[in-house]
Amino acid sequence: MKPQVFSGIAQGFEPLFIKNIDTPVLYITPNEERARSLMLQLAVIAPSKRCHWLPAWDCLPYDRIGPSQDIINHRTTTLSTLIQGHVDVLVVSALGLLNRLPPSSSLSHREQYLKINQDISMTSLIDSLSHGGYLRVDIVREVGEFAVRGDILDVFPATADHPVRLDFFGDTLEKIRQFDAISQTTTATLDHVVLSPSHDLALTADQITRFRVNYRSLFGAKPTPLYEAISEGRRYAGMEHWLPLFFEHMSPLTEYTKQAQIFYDHQVDDAIRTRLELIHDYYQNRLAILPGDTSPPYNAIPPELGYLTLDDWSKIRETSHLVTPFSQEGTPDYRCRTGLSLPAGTPTHQAISTLKDILAREDRQIIVAAMSLGSRERLNALFRDAKIDLTVSDHWPKHKQALMVYPLEHGFSTPDLLLITESDLLGERIIRQVSRKKKTDKFLLESSQLSQGDLIVHRDHGIGRYEGLSPIEVNQALHDCLTLSYYGGDKLFLPVENIDTISRYGDADSLIQLDKLGSAAWQNRKARVKKRIREVADYLIKLAAERSLHEAPSLQAKSTDYDQFCAKFPYMETDDQLRAIEETLSDMASGTPMDRLVCGDVGFGKTEVALRAAFVTVASGKQVAIIAPTTLLCRQHFHNFSARFKDSGYRIEQLSRFVALRKADAIRKDLSDGNVDIIIATHALFSDRVQFADLGLVIVDEEQHFGVKQKEKLKSLQKDVHVLTLTATPIPRTLQLALTGVRQMSLIATPPIDRLAVRTFITPYDALTLREAILREYHRGGQIFYVSPRLEDLTSLYDSLCKLLPEIKIVVAHGQLSAGQLEDVMTAFYDRKYDLLLSTNIVESGIDIPNANTLIIHRADLFGLAQLYQLRGRVGRSKAQGYAYLTIPNNAPISETAIKRLEVMQSLDKLGAGFTLASHDMDIRGTGNLVGEEQSGHVREVGVELYQHLLQEAILQVRIEQEMGTPQEEDWSPQINLGTSVMIPEAYVADLTLRLNLYRRIASLDSRKEIDAFATELVDRFGSLPPEVTNLLEIIEIKGYCRKAHIEKVDAGPKGLVITLKDGTFPQPEKLMTYLQDPKVKAKVRPDQKIVFVRAWEDQTKRAYSTRIICANLAKLAKG
Incomplete structure (x- = not known):
């Protein structure tokens, strides 16, 4: 077909346009967001077409970091599929189009087809996987990994949803089984599997030689870390930026899509020109050397080697079709225009009424498009209440009037069709996909490592040090034992089946004196702590029992009002979130006081649980108190609640140091008179001057910042008050009590948005790296948090940042500013008057700025793990990729504890890690505030894990005594000696850490x-x-x-x-x-x-x- 212009095609109509094209299609969008949305829409409109997306790199040009493994896997897989001719529609953004690609011949022969009973050398297959970019690990969890154990090879193929287990007998492939990446158990038996390359760079001998020649030709013979790593056949972080040096020539994407017709959006031309200018700027920045820069040299290749030029794009455009929403004379016009447009802030009932009128008068097909299945159900409920009858459809409907899932922000109108979206009716929505939910119990157990040198606590012998795993000969039979050292060099050999008698004390560097074997001191100490724990358990059970005996008002709202309130939520609820909401509302309607903990990662939707609980409360005629730990978070909640309750008729106020004294007094009076429905406050709410007319619900946000006495003050405000606690990082006290049933808990573990996890880097302080990170965010229109642990460092950091980045507008915030100053600073940053906020950790559990997606933490080694995690939660909350740089000093030594803490932080890269954070933090710190400040001393005496175990045991004991009238026996472990060899042989499980963790799991089996x-x-x-x-x-x-x-x-x-x-x-x-x-x-x-x-x-x-x-x-x- 001769290149032409297709006009009158509005956004959202493209899939209907593409559906009717019979030849293969390459469709170019202006940005990644549009490409992602188009893929979701094509899945609905054209499910029979084989649609693929080639994502752009998620790093900047000439970066020190390369694209993420997920992106590399996705790109390599898509290119392999293109070569095989299995693509009907390929979607790519302008950014993705510009990268030059390895020649198709470099990928065409790298796919391996394996089937049962095939003769293949396991060694050669391992080499092939390594060359294919697969990473060798101990346990396969993610795409692009493989593990070897004897005759078994586990691999997670780049193109698969699940890993596979290959079972060899000699050089014959006997079995192929699919298994679950978390539980590691078989889920299906297969007869074949295809192993596609996981990386477009194989690092073959020829490629390494070519790289060395080309690198020396461009940059001379002086070696660099990159050159040395590649020369030795090792992959190097960010090596993808030198991809052209590995190949004779590079190809444009159009070399892979010769049979396809090319269509490009009207905004693509501008996007490509802007991107090419940015690439040139970054190249020039790399050539300029910053004064005092001590980082490794970065030899940047010329842009034309790695990216298309403007001339290349002009040639592609000459053979491509332009798609535009605007009408042009002499072109095919699809007459697709803007759809329904309601004024901003239109109340839900009014929007529904407008829709009813449209349905009654229109002869065209009318489709109402929901963002998700959950949204469709919610809309359908609203329509039923309004007597609107739409056919609910799972596919593109043939019915005259229908409701379906079609993820589009704004609708459109054609002569034959009116498509109205959820956003058109209810206001802005955010398109999201639900990530796969992971079962983590077994994963967590296997991840809790016991390392040599760790302090341990033996239930009978006290604090010792774990020295390693040793086979001991007993009665002429080998028996694996843990070697434990005690005071005076005494040794205890603990049989592996009794590993349940020990627990980790905490940090190996803790200054704790080891116990002496055979001494009575440990038993005395343990008895003293157990007595105190018993008192604590009695108190907690009594408190829980007292609350359960009290009656509380049964709070429920009218379904129509509640549905309309829920309809304003601009997202699809995840399963976990819905369950948390249902459990909370069920507790509130039960007639007994609720005490529920909602634990969910930062940004996982805990606030929505609180909003709905608050609505049900005020709709029942009761008051709501919301307590936040900082004035900033208080302000944030005030804005969120005010926006959501707008036009509802309920009055919302805040009490914090931002509120003038006279106004605060007036608010307190109105609160006691019942004229304020929802009060949002900081610690001011703990004051005796605050009285309520009829308090129904207390919501506590980020509870780890409040002491026990403050929390109990909340519960004593009224005995029949419902309490809802929100936290992203439950401290062990709250976690333990929740798990032992003293409190109810809802866990929100499913990410709410198909957003990328925040990419986390631990790096020595380096001016150029930080300049790159800040400019990356600045150039994409974002903002930056720069956090220091110490107030005294802010001045020097401000001076150095001003010199390093004169174009960046910087503002400083810390807790010693007056309330007015702090308010002005935060408001100005929120309103984007500044690009970078330099502060102490006052932003830790406060500010929510979706536009700020880069975080730099100065001296990250001085922060606690929970603090680091909360800080990182401030970025990556929008659709953009979030970045976190944890900087450590270049020369000053940092403790092993700090290193371990930072490594854990980097390992929590996947979304949904907040729930596991408490145990990590306690393992590292070795002490903690479990049930009150006075308990931390007892924790130090017996160690964290044993303390938690004893507390759980004591609570269970109190309960059994209450129910049965008989005391519960203390936990103990029998000793068994059969004179047989007892161990997991090294030849069977080679990895020592995994072997130890399997022993821990074995010891916990009880049936x-x-x-x-x-x-x-x-x-x-x-x-x-x-x-x-x-x-x-x-x-x-x-x-x-x-x-x-x-x-x-x-x-x-x-x-x-x-x-x-x-x-x-x-x-x-x-x-x-x-x-x-x-x-x-x-x-x-x-x-x-x-x-x-x-x-x-x-x-x-x-x-x-x-x-x-x-x-x-x-x-x-x-x-x-």
Whole structure:
């Protein structure tokens, strides 16, 4: 077809236009957001077409960091699919189009098709994966990773949704199984799998040679870290910026799409020109050397090598079709115009009424487009209330009037069709996709590593140090034991099956004196702490019981009013969020006081839970109090609540140091008179001067900033008050109490938006890197947070930033400014009068500025993990990629604790990590405020994990005593010795950390069903069970029977079995004596009260089996 202009095509109509094109299509959008939206729309409009998207790099030109692994995988996969001719529509943005690509020949022969019973060398396959850009790891979790364990190779193919497990016998591929990346267990059996390259750069010998020649030709012979790494065959961070040096020539994308017709949006031409100017600017910046710059040299390749030129784009445009919404004479005009346009702020009921009128008078097809399935259901409920009957459709409908899911911000109108979007009716929406939800229980257990040198607490012997895993010979059989060192160099060898008797104390560097083996000091200390913990448990249970006995008003709202309020929410609720809302509203309607903790990552939608709970409360005639830890967060909530409750008739006020004294007094009076419905305040609300007329709900935000006494003051405001607590980083106290059932908890773990996780970098302080990071954000129209831990550093940082970046407007904020000054600064930054906010960590749990998407933390080693996590949560909250740079000093030493903390921070790159943060933080700090300030000393005495275990045990004990009237027995661990080899051999699981974590999981198994399931998983992941592992699992089952039978110790050998009862007692002594007197049992009781079973057990397998049967019989007797 001759290039032409297609006019009258409004945004959102493109998929209908593309659907009717019979040839392959390359469609160019002006930006990534439009490309992503077009892909979502094509999935609805043209589900039968094979549509693919080539995403642009998510880094700047000439950056020190390369594109993320997800982007590289996506691009490589799409290019491979193009080569195979399996694409009907390819969508790319102007940014994605400009990158020159490796020649198609470099990708066309790198795909591998594997099938069952195929003869293939496992070694050559491993080499092939490495060259294909796959990363070798211990456990496969993400796309582009592989792991090797004996004859089993796990790999997550670049084109797959799930990883696969390849089981070899010699050089024959025997089995191919799909498995779950979190649980690591098989989910399906396959007969074949395709392994596509994970990276467009294979680092073959030819490519390395070509790179070395081209690099020296451009930049001379002086080696750089990049040159040295590539020369040694190692991948280097950001090497993609030198991609052209690895190939004889580079290709434009159009070389891959020769059969396709090219269409480009009318805004693409401007986007390409702007981008090329930016690329040139970055290139020039790289050539200029900053004074005092000590970072490694950056030899930038000329732009024309890596990017298309304006001439290249002009040639592409000459053979392409222009798509424009504007009418042009002499061109095909689709007469697609702007659709329904309502004035901003139109109330929901009025918008629905307008729609009703349109439906009644229009003869055209009318489609109402919802953003998501959840939105469609919500709209349908509103329509039903308004007596509007639309056909709900899952596909592009043939019905005259229909409601469907079609993610588009604003509708359009054609002579035959009127499409009205959710945004047209209800105001701005945000398009989002729900990410796959991950099960994390097993993942967390396997991730909690025990490292050599860590301080541990043994339940019976106290604080020692873990020195490693050692095989010890016992009765001529090898037994894996943990080596623990104590005061004076004493050693304790702990059998792996009893690993449940130890817990981590905290940080290995803690200045804690080790206990002495055999000393009474530990038992005395433990008894003292247990007594105090028991008091705490009694208090907590009493508090929870008192609240459950109180009556509270049953709060419910009229469904029509509530649905209209919910309709203003501009997102689709995630499953977790809906569950949290339902649980909260159910608690509020139950008639007893709610005490619910909603834990969710920053930006995961906790505020919406609070908004809906607040609406139900005020609609029921009660008042709401919202407490925030800082004045900034208080202001943010005030604006959010005011905007959402606009035109509702409810009065919202705030109390903070920003409010003048006279006005604050008036607000307090109106509050006590019942003339204020919702009060949002800081610590001012704890004042005795604040009185309520009829308080129904207290919402506490970021509760880790409040002390126990302050929180209890809230609950004592009124005994029948409902309490909703929101937190992104639950401190262990709140987490532990929630998990032990003293409080109800809702976990929001699903990311709400298909946004990229904030990319986190730990870097020594480097002026050029920071300049790049700041300019990156500045050039894309964003703002920057620059945070320092110390007030005294702000002046010098301000001076150096002004010299480094004269074009950037900088403003300073800290807690010592007056209320008025702080208000002015934050408002000015919010209103984008400044580009960079330099502050102390006052922004930690305060300000929400979606336009600020780069964070730089000065001296990140001086912040706590929870602080770092909260700070990072301030960026990446919009559709743009967020970046966080954690800088550390160049020369000054930093502690191992700080390094560990920063590594954890970087590992929490995936969204949804907030819930796991508390345990990480406590493991590192070693101390914490669990149930009150006075408890931290007790934590130091026994360690964090044991403290939490003892607290959980004490709460359970109080409950059992209340219900049964009998005390609960203290936890203990039987000792089993069968004279058999017990271990997970290194040849079976090579990675030491993984082996230790498997031991921890094994020790927690407590039923035959769990043991069988775990054995199946081991076979699945690592192959057939070695005898030593079978023995270990046998011992774990015997331990379970021993606990039930009150057996403290079991010693089995060739001549029989000796059993020691705990405290010399048995739950059913008469039944035990009858059993032992049976001649068939062949047993006797020794004078030391030990029970001997005489047997001939030379065969170890028979010995283990028979011991299990005897212990199982005794467990049955003990049950009665």
